[in-house]
Amino acid sequence: MTAELHTLTGAYAVDAVPEVEAAAFKRHLRGCDACRQEVQELRETAARLGTAVTGTPPPGLREVTLVQVSHTRQWPPLVAAVRRAEPSKKPSVRIALWSAAAAAVGALVFGLATTTTEPGADPAQQQLASVNSVLTAPDAATVKGAVPGTATVVTSQSQGKVVVLAGELPPLAPGRVYQVWLIGASGVHSAGLLTPDGPHRTRPILADLPGRIDRVGITAEPLGGSRTPSTPAVAMIDLA
């Protein structure tokens, strides 16, 4: 290790090294245990600067993050044996593995024009961008319903949209599907069907607001949904 390079550990630990120099230092790090150790310690130190400014995240962020996570594939761990077996391979094994993971995900979402750099991008994620903008609208109003399971309704008058997040609803009888209804002065409007997305999850529903709504109801309907509710509501969320 050269003394000159070693003094970069501090700046590197706080992401203060310009890109080109950082790439060179990263290569240097691979062969320098002492540097890696120091970078790690200084990152732990920098984290304390971070916790010193702990804040309160915006309301709604938790909800939308948890929903996005439920639609995001996890990457496998880097396997030590693979790394040892090919130490001098030119493009780093780490990159190779990442590309392989990205390619695997890409294969799953074939045929989709993905507009983000997220390897896990899928239609749900594109919808999430819209869901996100409702959840983060300045006038977003959130109501959590005490229903069997969980239901959260977020309305934004400025965007004219409503988002319904539901989970852990009671199991449905065969041939049935949950349908969400927006109930207000102008009557009862379907917001759409809750699409299962795992054993206890559904995809978020995004719908246009039909004027002012007072309540949101969930009913079990025949597959394909109904024009008007045909069964008693399993859940009713009062927005007033």
Added chain:
Amino acid sequence: MVEGVRTSPRENGGTGAEPAGASLMQRVAAGDEKAFADLYDVVAGPVWGVVNRVVRNGTFAEEVTQEVLVEVWRTAARFKPGKGSTLAWVLTIAHRRAVDRVRSHQAALDRDDKAGRLDFRRPFDEVAESTIANLEQERVRQCLKALTDLQRESVVLAYYNGYTYPEVAEVLDTAPGTVKTRIRDGLIRLRDCLGVGQ
């Protein structure tokens, strides 16, 4: 499935949240969404704090915070407990993403207005004072006070403003090489003052 995974006290890194954090990470890495919700409650505040401090724009900060937390979920299996605390790992991702965001934004601004390169940036004194005045943790504040002025200014501008060391040097009218070593010296002194890794 992951019961019995030992959390060594060495991983503690001096943060009170850690013992829960480390075992949580094992479950998150195994795809447990409920564990991730718990992890969110532990780390979202610090992540938001760091990102908001660096980005200084509520909309950007919210996007970046969400990106960070999704990345934590996605790459949880690559977290190595032996190599540091969960919180440091998460905040390293958070700082990196926040810095990337302000730098790409700045690059766009610079393309639009080459002449106005540093104009939008606030004078250092204002930034440093408000940052330090708002620090919640007295201990960090005290330890920052123990640094030399140049060490403290360099560390604060690099970490909280997301400046590169040549940018810090420009703002402080000092040689880049000097700033580079001051950031390291400052962080080492902070490390020892805070007892990190002991």
